[in-house]
Amino acid sequence: MAPALAQEKFYTIDDICSLPEGSKAELIDGQIYHIAPPTRNHQEILSFLHAAIYNYLSKNKGECKVYPAPFAVFLFADDSKYLEPDISVVCDRNKLNDHGCNGAPDWIIEIVSPGSRRLDYYTKLSLYRSANVREYWIVDSMKQTTLVYDMEHDSAPAIYSFADNVKVNIYEDLWIDFRKLNL
Numbered sequence: 001m002a003p004a005l006a007q008e009k010f011y012t013i014d015d016i017c018s019l020p021e022g023s024k025a026e027l028i029d030g031q032i033y034h035i036a037p038p039t040r041n042h043q044e045i046l047s048f049l050h051a052a053i054y055n056y057l058s059k060n061k062g063e064c065k066v067y068p069a070p071f072a073v074f075l076f077a078d079d080s081k082y083l084e085p086d087i088s089v090v091c092d093r094n095k096l097n098d099h100g101c102n103g104a105p106d107w108i109i110e111i112v113s114p115g116s117r118r119l120d121y122y123t124k125l126s127l128y129r130s131a132n133v134r135e136y137w138i139v140d141s142m143k144q145t146t147l148v149y150d151m152e153h154d155s156a157p158a159i160y161s162f163a164d165n166v167k168v169n170i171y172e173d174l175w176i177d178f179r180k181l182n183l
Contacts (some may be wrong), residue, residue: 001086001092002091002123006126008038009028010030011031011032011056012027012030012079013027013074013079014031015027016032024069024084026068026082026083026084026119026121027038027080027081027082027083027131028081028083030080030125034057034118035084035113035115035116036060036111036113036115038111038157039113040112041141041183042086042141043137044110044181044182044183045085045141045183046068046069046086046111048181048182049086049087049109049181050066050087051085051177053066053176054066054112054174056171056174062088062091063091063093064090064091064094064106065089065090065091065096066087066088066141067087067088067089067090067100067101068086068087068090069084069085069086070084070088071084071085071088071100071101071103072084072099072100072101072105073085073088073100073101073108073139074099074100074101074102075103075104075127075128075131076093076103076131076134076146077102077103078151081131083124083127085105085108085109085110085111085124086110087108087109087172088101088105088107088108089106089107089108089111089170090105090106091106091170092106099131100118103127103131104131104132104133105133106133106134106135106152106170107134107135107136107137107168107170108124108128108131108133108135108136108137109136109137109139110124110136110137110138110139111139111140111141111143112138112139112140112142114142121138124136125138125149128149128151129149129151132151133141133151133183134150134151134152134170134171135148135149135150135151135169136148136149136166137165138146138151141183144162145159145160145161145162146159146160146161146162146164146166146178147159147160148160148166148169149167152169153169155169159176160178160183162178162179162181163178163179164178164179165177165178165179
């Protein structure tokens with residue numbers, strides 16, 4: 001008789017909610033991915049991007065809201081995906097409640113950390129595409145690049161350096177000038 005194989009534990013939103021306060025983790029297909037504390041560069045980029053987007057939205061009095069991490073995104077109705085993107089822009093306020101966003105934000109930005117590289121470039125790209133996120137940016141400080149996926153128009157990804165002024169595809173007139181990023 002063959003030995004029984006150990007069964008992998010399947011985690012749920014309840015397991016995420018029962019983590020100690022201050023823990024940062026995401027849930028993808030029943031597996032918990034713990035997130036290391038961000039670096040100073042990560043936080044500099046996050047602050048820079050959040051400020052640029054927030055200022056644009058405030059000036060233009062649009063319907064969209066911008067949220068920096070930690071901000072809960074329940075990507076699908078089945079609660080199998082709980083993510084905390086670095087930046088989420090949500091234009092449909094019906095998706096928002098006191099717990100976060102239920103459904104896909106319109107624009108998500110992930111800032112790559114050494115421990116999140118595979119998740120950000122592959123796993124999350126696939127999830128965000130299947131959830132109908134309109135635009136997804138991967139900002140990589142180690143490579144000093146921003147990879148832009150305009151998923152709404154099914155365009156090929158565009159790669160920009162930190163010396164570029166990057167067009168936000170979901171808006172007519174928003175550009176993020178990475179030359180102003182002071183790292």
